[in-house]
Amino acid sequence: MMALAEQRKLDALDERLAALGRPPSGGCLGPAREAALARLRAMGLPGRRDEYWKFTRPDTLNAPEAQEAAVFVASETQLFGEIDRVKLVFVDGVFDAEASDDPVLGGVTIERLEEVATRDIHWAKDLYGVLEARGQDPVARPLAALNTAYARDGVAIHVTGKAEKPIALIYWHRNTRSDAVLHNVVRLDPGAELTLLENGPAAARFNKVLEVDVGAGAAFHHVRAQGRDHERRAATHIFARVDEGAVFKTFTLTANGVLTRNECVVEIVGDNAVAHVAGACVGDGDFHHDDTVFITHDALSCESRQVFKKVLRNGATGVFQGKILVKPGAQKTDGYQISQSLLLDGDSQFLAKPELEIYADDVACSHGSTSGAIDEDALFYLRARGVPRAEATDLLTLAFLAEAIEEIENPALRADIHGRLEGWLARRRKTG
Amino acid sequence: MLEIKNLHVKLEEEDKAILKGVDLTVEAGTVHAIMGPNGSGKSTLSYVLSGRDGYQVTEGGATLEGQDLLAMEPEERAAAGLFLAFQYPVEIPGVGNMTFLRTSLNAQRKARGQDEISSADFLKLVREKAKALKIDAEMLKRGVNTGFSGGEKKRNEILQMAVLEPKMCILDETDSGLDVDAMKLVADGVNALRDQGRAFLVITHYQRLLNHIVPDVVHILAGGRIVKSGGADLALEVEENGYADILKEVA
Ligand SMILES: Nc1ncnc2c1ncn2[C@@H]1O[C@H](COP(=O)(O)OP(=O)(O)O)[C@@H](O)[C@H]1O
Numbered sequence: 001m002m003a004l005a006e007q008r009k010l011d012a013l014d015e016r017l018a019a020l021g022r023p024p025s026g027g028c029l030g031p032a033r034e035a036a037l038a039r040l041r042a043m044g045l046p047g048r049r050d051e052y053w054k055f056t057r058p059d060t061l062n063a064p065e066a067q068e069a070a071v072f073v074a075s076e077t078q079l080f081g082e083i084d085r086v087k088l089v090f091v092d093g094v095f096d097a098e099a100s101d102d103p104v105l106g107g108v109t110i111e112r113l114e115e116v117a118t119r120d121i122h123w124a125k126d127l128y129g130v131l132e133a134r135g136q137d138p139v140a141r142p143l144a145a146l147n148t149a150y151a152r153d154g155v156a157i158h159v160t161g162k163a164e165k166p167i168a169l170i171y172w173h174r175n176t177r178s179d180a181v182l183h184n185v186v187r188l189d190p191g192a193e194l195t196l197l198e199n200g201p202a203a204a205r206f207n208k209v210l211e212v213d214v215g216a217g218a219a220f221h222h223v224r225a226q227g228r229d230h231e232r233r234a235a236t237h238i239f240a241r242v243d244e245g246a247v248f249k250t251f252t253l254t255a256n257g258v259l260t261r262n263e264c265v266v267e268i269v270g271d272n273a274v275a276h277v278a279g280a281c282v283g284d285g286d287f288h289h290d291d292t293v294f295i296t297h298d299a300l301s302c303e304s305r306q307v308f309k310k311v312l313r314n315g316a317t318g319v320f321q322g323k324i325l326v327k328p329g330a331q332k333t334d335g336y337q338i339s340q341s342l343l344l345d346g347d348s349q350f351l352a353k354p355e356l357e358i359y360a361d362d363v364a365c366s367h368g369s370t371s372g373a374i375d376e377d378a379l380f381y382l383r384a385r386g387v388p389r390a391e392a393t394d395l396l397t398l399a400f401l402a403e404a405i406e407e408i409e410n411p412a413l414r415a416d417i418h419g420r421l422e423g424w425l426a427r428r429r430k431t432g
Numbered sequence: 433m434l435e436i437k438n439l440h441v442k443l444e445e446e447d448k449a450i451l452k453g454v455d456l457t458v459e460a461g462t463v464h465a466i467m468g469p470n471g472s473g474k475s476t477l478s479y480v481l482s483g484r485d486g487y488q489v490t491e492g493g494a495t496l497e498g499q500d501l502l503a504m505e506p507e508e509r510a511a512a513g514l515f516l517a518f519q520y521p522v523e524i525p526g527v528g529n530m531t532f533l534r535t536s537l538n539a540q541r542k543a544r545g546q547d548e549i550s551s552a553d554f555l556k557l558v559r560e561k562a563k564a565l566k567i568d569a570e571m572l573k574r575g576v577n578t579g580f581s582g583g584e585k586k587r588n589e590i591l592q593m594a595v596l597e598p599k600m601c602i603l604d605e606t607d608s609g610l611d612v613d614a615m616k617l618v619a620d621g622v623n624a625l626r627d628q629g630r631a632f633l634v635i636t637h638y639q640r641l642l643n644h645i646v647p648d649v650v651h652i653l654a655g656g657r658i659v660k661s662g663g664a665d666l667a668l669e670v671e672e673n674g675y676a677d678i679l680k681e682v683a
């Protein structure tokens with residue numbers, strides 16, 4: 001007899017799928033979508049008893065309908081506004097050609113997902129759902145399979161040379177009940193380079209997958225900011241495959257959002273490659289932020305870094321689950337992982353599960369996780385020099401976040417992100 | 433300038449009295465030195481005056497130019513012109529030294545109703561003061577005191593003092609851990625700031641700094657009280673005979 005819990009899981013999945021309606025017409029992506037749906041049926045939706053969801057309740061991500069989320073009207077200028085970029089705008093998860101730039105960029109071709117489906121674009125077909133499927137082992141990621149099966153929109157970006165400027169995916173949230181499922185795929189040919197920017201809350205509930213195939217010697221830089229809508233929810237996945245001598249770097253800023261689960265699954269398959277995954281989040285009050293990272297080393301002399309910093313106050317919760325898996329033979333691996341939280345009061349909490357699993361003997365891996373309050377000695381030192389308490393606290397908070405922000409290589413992007421964090425802190429200083 | 437009256441201080445956490453009735457008046461334009469054995473309460477005095485948590489004033493008080501120091505927040509005391517060169521300067525990785533200096537200076541100016549200093553003026557000011565203290569640009573780029581040697585940290589304290597131009601400067605064992613050359617740099621930095629509108633309280637365990645910064649008055653703090661005061665030669669007496677003789681004499 002099937003256990004009750006499992007039956008419940010299946011029922012929940014049926015309800016969820018019924019609410020999603022028919023999957024989009026597949027075209028050449030049909031087989032990938034069908035395979036993903038089969039995977040999802042085999043896995044079921046994430047459950048509260050699943051070890052991988054121990055710290056984060058998946059209920060509202062599983063629910064058939066998105067919960068209402070008010071649209072936040074930001075007072076400040078657009079993020080990355082000063083950066084020369086190709087803008088592609090999605091409103092509640094639907095591409096808006098009017099609001100977007102022409103998708104024309106030297107060294108790059110950009111297609112919408114539906115074009116990939118109808119025109120049978122081979123490289124994209126060979127990538128769509130493929131890295132996601134690989135990323136299901138050894139840990140199930142049902143929401144990503146759901147995404148592959150049901151994604152309504154997204155872009156396929158093929159980088160053949162050095163992209164002339166960054167591509168910016170901008171996600172507007174207009175409808176308080178929107179439930180967006182977006183799937184983007186990026187392929188960088190050997191030696192190609194791209195900076196991908198993403199920002200915005202996207203929807204009341206957002207499920208997004210980004211698959212990135214970084215060819216030999218290629219470089220992919222990714223900077224995203226998840227939008228400040230307090231009530232939004234998001235489950236995002238990045239799946240990356242990093243080939244020989246390639247560089248993969250991703251940074252995420254999260255300020256606000258009632259629930260965020262960001263998974264990043266990186267497989268390093270070529271020697272001498274580099275993968276950095278970083279994030280800074282700041283949460284105040286009703287805020288639950290989960291970074292779940294899995295980096296697999298399956299090649300020689302590769303370097304990976306996971307750098308996550310969380311500032312939490314007024315009962316906010318931060319979660320970090322990070323793993324470095326070093327496969328047999330992946331000698332000379334240099335793996336680093338740090339996850340830290342700054343708790344600005346006693347109500348906030350940080351839950352961390354750092355893991356190392358190493359099957360090679362000649363490796364250098366380190367990890368650390370800490371949780372602490374503002375350093376009182378440093379605070380007094382600043383105040384003794386005339387800096388008022390609130391301002392001094394902000395300075396120390398930014399200093400705490402610095403190691404994560406410094407993971408952003410481009411100085412202009414780094415300054416933009418730094419400015420956002422400064423603004424976030426300063427606004428809270430005024431409201432007390 | 434600074435007036436301390438019958439100051440009694442105990443630890444907040446435990447019933448341990450540390451200062452047991454300190455009386456001290458430092459006039460504008462003068463340099464006072466406080467000497468005393470380890471554990472006599474010298475640092476406690478400097479912390480209480482600058483507003484550090486953890487101490488409780490049980491009796492007496494302190495004023496700076498007539499303002500009740502103990503009623504003010506640490507940042508207000510700084511804006512009023514009080515400066516403490518820390519015995520143990522704090523490392524703050526992630527906050528750049530220049531950012532720290534500029535933020536401090538502008539915060540004090542703002543508190544006094546002055547405009548912020550322009551970037552160009554600020555750079556010029558810091559470069560000039562840093563040069564005199566042999567603090568190079570590379571040190572200024574690093575996080576506050578981060579990875580600095582003991583001597584570099586002490587010079588950095590004096591740089592902050594030179595940039596902030598406080599009225600009442602308290603130096604807590606700024607000489608400890610300094611070699612002779614560094615001590616000269618520090619003393620030159622202090623002497624350059626000596627003027628009619630400013631006063632110094634130089635806390636030291638040894639006499640040698642006072643060869644370079646010649647004090648007007650020397651006080652001996654022992655057991656939480658000033659047990660003896662005198663001229664610059666009192667420091668020499670301590671140097672020659674140690675504290676034991678003086679303590680015996682006043683007991
Ligand atoms: N925060 C504190 N906690 C416990 N003891 C303290 C603290 N601050 C000072 N003391 C004690 O008070 C006494 C005076 O210390 P301090 O002021 O540092 O002396 P000095 O600077 O003259 O060496 C010492 O016995 C010291 O251990």
Ligand SMILES: [Mg+2]
Nearest residue numbers: 474475519605
């Ligand atoms: Mg001391």
